[in-house]
Amino acid sequence: MSSAPASPPPLLNIANVLTGVRLLLVPVFLVVLFTEDGIDVGWRLAATGVFVLAAITDRFDGELARSRGLVTAFGTIADPIADKALTGSALIGLSVLAQVPWWVTIVIMGRELGITALRFWVLRHGIIPASRGGKAKTLCQAIAIGLFLLPLPELLGAASVVAVLRWAVLGLAIALTVGTGVDYVLRALRLRAAATAAG
Numbered sequence: 036m037s038s039a040p041a042s043p044p045p046l047l048n049i050a051n052v053l054t055g056v057r058l059l060l061v062p063v064f065l066v067v068l069f070t071e072d073g074i075d076v077g078w079r080l081a082a083t084g085v086f087v088l089a090a091i092t093d094r095f096d097g098e099l100a101r102s103r104g105l106v107t108a109f110g111t112i113a114d115p116i117a118d119k120a121l122t123g124s125a126l127i128g129l130s131v132l133a134q135v136p137w138w139v140t141i142v143i144m145g146r147e148l149g150i151t152a153l154r155f156w157v158l159r160h161g162i163i164p165a166s167r168g169g170k171a172k173t174l175c176q177a178i179a180i181g182l183f184l185l186p187l188p189e190l191l192g193a194a195s196v197v198a199v200l201r202w203a204v205l206g207l208a209i210a211l212t213v214g215t216g217v218d219y220v221l222r223a224l225r226l227r228a229a230a231t232a233a234g
Contacts, residue, residue: 160230
């Protein structure tokens with residue numbers, strides 16, 4: 036006797052709600068970041084808080100979806116969009132405020148958008164799971180952005196030390212961004228080649 040097929044998870048579930056919250060926090064973050072021309076210490080602290088809250092939802096929504104069997108087509112598409120919207124808005128905002136050079140934003144967002152396009156290109160051949168390097172990249176990017184969002188020179192002084200710390204973490208994030216991007220391209224090409232050979 037065959038068992039009945041499992042019903043698909045509901046669209047409205049905790050994982051998708053967290054993803055939706057992250058998307059909704061992006062415009063809130065931008066409004067808070069640019070209040071008082073982005074130079075007020077209190078508003079910068081508030082912007083950092085919104086960014087951290089949104090980043091925390093990224094930590095939990097995918098984990099909850101997998102552990103509770105709540106993976107949906109919406110979540111699969113919306114989660115990376117929410118991630119890139121948050122990271123992109125933060126980097127663009129910091130570049131507008133002349134905190135992060137535009138070339139950094141272009142390199143990181145170019146990689147993220149390129150890999151997203153690559154995901155769709157190989158989607159019918161299979162899914163490439165996130166690597167440890169990719170997870171480290173995401174964490175490092177978030178920490179680097181947080182360090183640039185925080186008004187550390189105003190709060191702690193030692194502007195030169197803060198600058199070295201910020202750029203050390205950002206440099207690592209850039210290296211991981213480029214390195215994992217190259218690795219993803221190679222894995223996608225191998226997956227597509229294997230699928231073509233099998234077909």
